[in-house]
Amino acid sequence: MFQLLRDGKPRTRSELAVLTGQARSTIATRIDILEQLGLIASVGEASSTGGRPPATFAFNPLARVVIGVDLGAAHARIAITDLSASVIEIHDESLHIADGPKVVLDRVVEICHNLLARSGRAVSDLAAIGLGVPGPVEHSTGRPIAPPIMPGWDGFDVPGYVGRHFNVPVLVDNDVNLMAVGEYRTAWEDHDNMLFIKVATGIGSGIILDGALRRGAQGAAGDIGHIVLSDHSDVPCDCGNFGCLEAVAGGAAVARALEGTVKVPAGASLAAQGATAVVDAVREGSIEARTAVRDAGRSIGTVAAACVSMLNPSLIVVGGALVGAGEQLMAGMRESLYQRSLPLATQHLRVVTSQAKERAGILGGAYLAIDHVLSAEAIDAMNE
Amino acid sequence: MFQLLRDGKPRTRSELAVLTGQARSTIATRIDILEQLGLIASVGEASSTGGRPPATFAFNPLARVVIGVDLGAAHARIAITDLSASVIEIHDESLHIADGPKVVLDRVVEICHNLLARSGRAVSDLAAIGLGVPGPVEHSTGRPIAPPIMPGWDGFDVPGYVGRHFNVPVLVDNDVNLMAVGEYRTAWEDHDNMLFIKVATGIGSGIILDGALRRGAQGAAGDIGHIVLSDHSDVPCDCGNFGCLEAVAGGAAVARALEGTVKVPAGASLAAQGATAVVDAVREGSIEARTAVRDAGRSIGTVAAACVSMLNPSLIVVGGALVGAGEQLMAGMRESLYQRSLPLATQHLRVVTSQAKERAGILGGAYLAIDHVLSAEAIDAMNE
Numbered sequence: 001m002f003q004l005l006r007d008g009k010p011r012t013r014s015e016l017a018v019l020t021g022q023a024r025s026t027i028a029t030r031i032d033i034l035e036q037l038g039l040i041a042s043v044g045e046a047s048s049t050g051g052r053p054p055a056t057f058a059f060n061p062l063a064r065v066v067i068g069v070d071l072g073a074a075h076a077r078i079a080i081t082d083l084s085a086s087v088i089e090i091h092d093e094s095l096h097i098a099d100g101p102k103v104v105l106d107r108v109v110e111i112c113h114n115l116l117a118r119s120g121r122a123v124s125d126l127a128a129i130g131l132g133v134p135g136p137v138e139h140s141t142g143r144p145i146a147p148p149i150m151p152g153w154d155g156f157d158v159p160g161y162v163g164r165h166f167n168v169p170v171l172v173d174n175d176v177n178l179m180a181v182g183e184y185r186t187a188w189e190d191h192d193n194m195l196f197i198k199v200a201t202g203i204g205s206g207i208i209l210d211g212a213l214r215r216g217a218q219g220a221a222g223d224i225g226h227i228v229l230s231d232h233s234d235v236p237c238d239c240g241n242f243g244c245l246e247a248v249a250g251g252a253a254v255a256r257a258l259e260g261t262v263k264v265p266a267g268a269s270l271a272a273q274g275a276t277a278v279v280d281a282v283r284e285g286s287i288e289a290r291t292a293v294r295d296a297g298r299s300i301g302t303v304a305a306a307c308v309s310m311l312n313p314s315l316i317v318v319g320g321a322l323v324g325a326g327e328q329l330m331a332g333m334r335e336s337l338y339q340r341s342l343p344l345a346t347q348h349l350r351v352v353t354s355q356a357k358e359r360a361g362i363l364g365g366a367y368l369a370i371d372h373v374l375s376a377e378a379i380d381a382m383n384e
Numbered sequence: 385m386f387q388l389l390r391d392g393k394p395r396t397r398s399e400l401a402v403l404t405g406q407a408r409s410t411i412a413t414r415i416d417i418l419e420q421l422g423l424i425a426s427v428g429e430a431s432s433t434g435g436r437p438p439a440t441f442a443f444n445p446l447a448r449v450v451i452g453v454d455l456g457a458a459h460a461r462i463a464i465t466d467l468s469a470s471v472i473e474i475h476d477e478s479l480h481i482a483d484g485p486k487v488v489l490d491r492v493v494e495i496c497h498n499l500l501a502r503s504g505r506a507v508s509d510l511a512a513i514g515l516g517v518p519g520p521v522e523h524s525t526g527r528p529i530a531p532p533i534m535p536g537w538d539g540f541d542v543p544g545y546v547g548r549h550f551n552v553p554v555l556v557d558n559d560v561n562l563m564a565v566g567e568y569r570t571a572w573e574d575h576d577n578m579l580f581i582k583v584a585t586g587i588g589s590g591i592i593l594d595g596a597l598r599r600g601a602q603g604a605a606g607d608i609g610h611i612v613l614s615d616h617s618d619v620p621c622d623c624g625n626f627g628c629l630e631a632v633a634g635g636a637a638v639a640r641a642l643e644g645t646v647k648v649p650a651g652a653s654l655a656a657q658g659a660t661a662v663v664d665a666v667r668e669g670s671i672e673a674r675t676a677v678r679d680a681g682r683s684i685g686t687v688a689a690a691c692v693s694m695l696n697p698s699l700i701v702v703g704g705a706l707v708g709a710g711e712q713l714m715a716g717m718r719e720s721l722y723q724r725s726l727p728l729a730t731q732h733l734r735v736v737t738s739q740a741k742e743r744a745g746i747l748g749g750a751y752l753a754i755d756h757v758l759s760a761e762a763i764d765a766m767n768e
Contacts, residue, residue, distance in 0.1 A: 146727075193601040193605075207694070207695075209593060210598060212594070214593045214695075215696070216593070216696025216697060217576075217577040217696050217697055217732065218696055218698075220696040220726075220728055221593075221696040223693050223694070223696070223726065224694055226726050227690045227694070228689065228690075228724045229614065230614040231614040231615065239726060241724070241726075302614070305612065306612075306687070307694060309610055309611045310606065310607070310608055310611070310691060310694060310695075311605050311694075312602055312604040312605040312606075312607070313600060314601035314602075340611075340612045341610075342604075342625075343530075344530050344602070345602075348601065
């Protein structure tokens, strides 16, 4: 019954009984419990044909708060939201994942406390935290597994370390998975089968099928950055293989290829700045940069075509810093995507850029946290 | 409660109350209803510490029957099973899908009647039919959509045409999807994330993620036969594109490539016989055929590696006629699969051949039918 009310619409006891098929007495008991938990509130009276008008109840998203944390290679973005994922306060800073889990997570905890204070909420108001990291995460334990750009994090108990400061559940996931969830839930909820592709310094994806994030057997699903492009088998990748999509079309690879051909301020290095430098070069009108981005788009489109054949999504959302380079990336991508796919799979396919943009990750984290605390099982448990 | 009993284990009312968390009175009512429907039966008494021993109840899979239908390009395989998918009677014959829906489905209906008669069951005992066809199917309507090797079937109302003869639900799906379900449910239920690849005259796959078949937006997910191999971009495919996996490594393609180099009986054509001819040639010791099959395996492994990066399955099951060619196919496949995948994704990955073999499709059809009629909603509806 509560899951029904999460849409925010107020309803009477009778309406809830009809919608759920449950007895009026059961509904009345559930409502009492949810009111005591603060999760729903009486919001006035329905119009009535006579007699005392019946009370209406609605979800109260401000009952508790959650925090969404998005950790990248060199940034932290953290937001506190209500139970409908509306952002209350947000904080951004540069933070280097390579400094190791203790340094990074201590700072994350500090920011969480600050955000709670700024929004005037007590620690006891916090219901859960959803946290994304730039590497693979074992879903069942929330521990990063062999993450290539996160030295010191392999197997680290992130939920335990963060959770002990707040005594709440901490859900940890790959950052691109969270971006996929954030994008899906805020902008595309009618596309139950969608693929989110992040094109930044690296390349990754998050897969939504039948309305839920699919993580695969060990949480590594969506790792398209290391799909091999046979026609680039001379390009070495950091992973030890050759011709990986990320090594050909990631922001770092494109920047490296442009080094020397694109003018940069004295002392600056394109390669070190990755996707940002490429976007800047395109914006400054560099033809070399535009061509390189278009080429990168074509390579991404080749892999996207394979994804489309395999998953038959109705939507591909492209996000990440390289999207800032403008239409060249999307044009290159669509070009090879449509060339390499069956008409059946692409006739209703939309290929768009991210709507949630840089907030996709924190919103995904917030949704992960909210879904966890408001699941039917969690509500039942609160009641015991 | 009923979903619990579907494992076949007998339980008492008290045990069911504990396991479901429902009130004993609710359980007692549900048991009465399910007994009246014949779906469960009292199967004796539990041992007791004193007083009257409590009755135990178990699922009665013989209460109804379902039929699984597997239609290929040139064959029909049809089985009648009980509600636990145990085969009661089975029938095999050659039947050409290209003869069109009415000819084919009229014959299917006739065989269904024969199977009911042979197993001594009335038409009213039939609960549902699960039917696989060799082409894409729109999941919501059960209609084939633009199926390349099924002239006359595009948009045909298969559920309506077959269902009217028996007045039961008819679930229609792609044949490889059904094989994936049959394989998963009968042999690999501990692998909730698995990929089934069929390598026969054509190539296709079925995707199980989080324990359920994933069909994508229009039912076309798993269509890996048309993923393009960049290093074979000179090979034309029936679909109008170049370099498709199926055009390079399908049984028909391999047979065509062997034409002229492998000895065949006078008047026979390898190409026309597809996968079967290739398997025969390998069994007769042809080195050319073995090399060609190994090469086909490598190409399939290239695409499988992309699937592994994308879906992170813990198991790949390979089925279809070309598996009969022996270890060369699997060896070639493993070779490029392991070469092109991240260690994280392959360290726990198993790559095996089909266990359900030629019965995978009919078993998948039976499970589709059974899941439909025994779903919680369907049971509730029977009760009204």
